[in-house]
Amino acid sequence: MFLTETLRFSAQALRANPVRSLLTGLGMVIGTASVILVVTISLTSRDYILEQVEGIGSNIIFAYFVTAGPTTPAADADYVKMADVEAIRTELRSDVVAATGVMSNAGQVLIEGRPQDVKINGSDQDYQSVRNIVISSGRFLDPGDVTRREKVALLTDHLAERLYGSRAGALNQVLRLYGLQFTVIGTFHEKVETFGQSEVDRDTIVIPITVQRYFTSLERIDPLYVQVRSPREVERVALRVQEILEARHRPGARYRVDTLTAILNAAKNISLILSLVLVLVSAITLLISGIGIMNIMLVTVTERTREIGVRLAVGASARKILLQFLAEAMMVSLIGGLIGILVGVAIPLSVGLFADIRIPISWVAIVVAFGVSCLVGLVFGILPANRAAHLNPTEALRYE
Numbered sequence: 001m002f003l004t005e006t007l008r009f010s011a012q013a014l015r016a017n018p019v020r021s022l023l024t025g026l027g028m029v030i031g032t033a034s035v036i037l038v039v040t041i042s043l044t045s046r047d048y049i050l051e052q053v054e055g056i057g058s059n060i061i062f063a064y065f066v067t068a069g070p071t072t073p074a075a076d077a078d079y080v081k082m083a084d085v086e087a088i089r090t091e092l093r094s095d096v097v098a099a100t101g102v103m104s105n106a107g108q109v110l111i112e113g114r115p116q117d118v119k120i121n122g123s124d125q126d127y128q129s130v131r132n133i134v135i136s137s138g139r140f141l142d143p144g145d146v147t148r149r150e151k152v153a154l155l156t157d158h159l160a161e162r163l164y165g166s167r168a169g170a171l172n173q174v175l176r177l178y179g180l181q182f183t184v185i186g187t188f189h190e191k192v193e194t195f196g197q198s199e200v201d202r203d204t205i206v207i208p209i210t211v212q213r214y215f216t217s218l219e220r221i222d223p224l225y226v227q228v229r230s231p232r233e234v235e236r237v238a239l240r241v242q243e244i245l246e247a248r249h250r251p252g253a254r255y256r257v258d259t260l261t262a263i264l265n266a267a268k269n270i271s272l273i274l275s276l277v278l279v280l281v282s283a284i285t286l287l288i289s290g291i292g293i294m295n296i297m298l299v300t301v302t303e304r305t306r307e308i309g310v311r312l313a314v315g316a317s318a319r320k321i322l323l324q325f326l327a328e329a330m331m332v333s334l335i336g337g338l339i340g341i342l343v344g345v346a347i348p349l350s351v352g353l354f355a356d357i358r359i360p361i362s363w364v365a366i367v368v369a370f371g372v373s374c375l376v377g378l379v380f381g382i383l384p385a386n387r388a389a390h391l392n393p394t395e396a397l398r399y400e
Contacts, residue, residue, distance in 0.1 A: 017300075021332060024296045027289035028336025028376070029343060032369045034285050036344025038278040039365035046271035060130065061226040061238045061259050063245060069252035078253045080221040080245065082209065088226060088244055095237050097229055098126035101221035102199050103212045107177055109205075111162055118159065119204045120177065122212020130225045131190070131200075136160075137167045138186025145185075146208045153182040154206040160187040162203070175205075178215045182207065199223070234259050286372055289336070290380035297329050297384035322389035329381025330374070337373025341366055 068074045085101045092099070103122040108115040127133065128140045136157050145152050153175055155163065160170035167187040175182045190200055213219060228237045238257050245255040311321065345366070348359040 020296060024293055025332050025336035025339070027292045028286075028333055028373060029340040031282065031286035031289040031376075032337045032340025032373055033344035033347075034340075035279070035282040035369040035372065036341060036361075036365050037347060038282045039275070039362050040344070040348050040359060042271065042275035042278055043362055044359050045274065046268070059228045059231045059234055061228060061234065061241055061257060062223040063226070063241055063255055063257040064223045065220070066254045066256045068250075069254075072252055075250075076218055078249055079218060080224050080255070081219055082213070082221065084245060084248055085221060085224060087248060088224070088241060091244060092226070092237060092240060095229060095233055095240075097227040098130050099224070099226045100124055100126035100130050101209065101224045102127070103209050103216060103219070103221060104199055105212060105216050107205070109163070109175060109177070116203070119199075119201045120212065121199055121204060121206050122209035122216075123206060124209050126227075127206070127225075128188075130227045131198075133188050134191050136187045136189060138171045138184070140186055140188070141206070141208055146210050149208060149210045151180055151182045151211060152185045152207065153177065154186045154188055155184055156200065156202060156204045157187050157189045159203040159205065160184075177205065177207070231261075234261050286376055290333075290376040293329055293332055293377065294380040294383055296332075297325060297381060298387070300325075300328070300384070318389040322385045325385035325388045326378070326381045329385065330377040333373050333377025333381070337370055337376075340373070341369055344369065 063080065065074070065079050068078045080101065082101060085099050088099045089096070100123055105120045105122070107118050107120045109118050110116075123141070124146045125141050125143050128135070133140065137160075138154070140154065141152070144150070155170055155175075157167055160167045163175075164170040164173055170184050170187055173184045175184055188206070190198070224241075226237065226241055228234050238259050242255060242257045245257070246253065249255075312318075345361055348361055351359055
């Protein structure tokens, strides 16, 4: 009964000054909404960064020849060969999903009647899965294409549209490369755009590596890709790849073997730091909101000093006075917090409705935001409530 009366009196007191109550709660709305939005933004950015890195391949190893030694010139035998790819497949068959190599060359094709430079990459059937290549139309290379040295080619989507107007229109077209006729069997793009930082440019053609070998002066695989079965085994397998390459070539030849694990860990650390910074900013906003509630409640205590004196004179205990003013502070904080939660959830949901973007909303952030709202109202309401409870009844009744 006492709790019901306390809440009723608190609601009446807040309704008596609606504008003040609204402005006081507004700070709480902004603070709580910012907590949810900040966590949502940090989660979205983290997921996006990790998706981009993992889209390239979090369990991918790539290797290439670096140098033959400080004073020794590089020789043909130093470069990574097709036989090295086969050796890694054989020796690490239980640890890897696939291994493949890329042999690159430059070429020209006629686009709108003019010869234009393109990149020609030779690879095999494993290249699609290892590099997360997405087929837009047609098909990728199969083992028969590589074994029989078929004159077939795949075009990047961009090149297909430049040459034939559309991706589907490129299928079964005959393309002239190295003076020979190649049949276009498919078009593709990278699952995650590398913006020309990999061996795939916007205008790239992929042909069987067994065909590419005839049109390159040196047999040089650059890079060699290995897809490991488990991300936990990446570092160990990378060391084995290094050992295999160095054992198969002359002493002094050095090979760089890299993974995306370091980049993935760096991305996770960056997103964590970003989240902590943004949460700190939100905490400062909530702190300011709490100080605002405390200031308004102190003003309210001063304005209602005579009322407090009357209640104390007719028998109200200091505890009841304290609970009433504490309930008012908590009510402002909770209502503001609940509205803030609704705003913080509604904004990401509305963005998802108008754009094809998945924005994760953390239930933990909602619970934390609600809990912090309660805590702010309690902590910053104690001082004004305690001051009201300890007023001298006689002095309070004389207050004008």
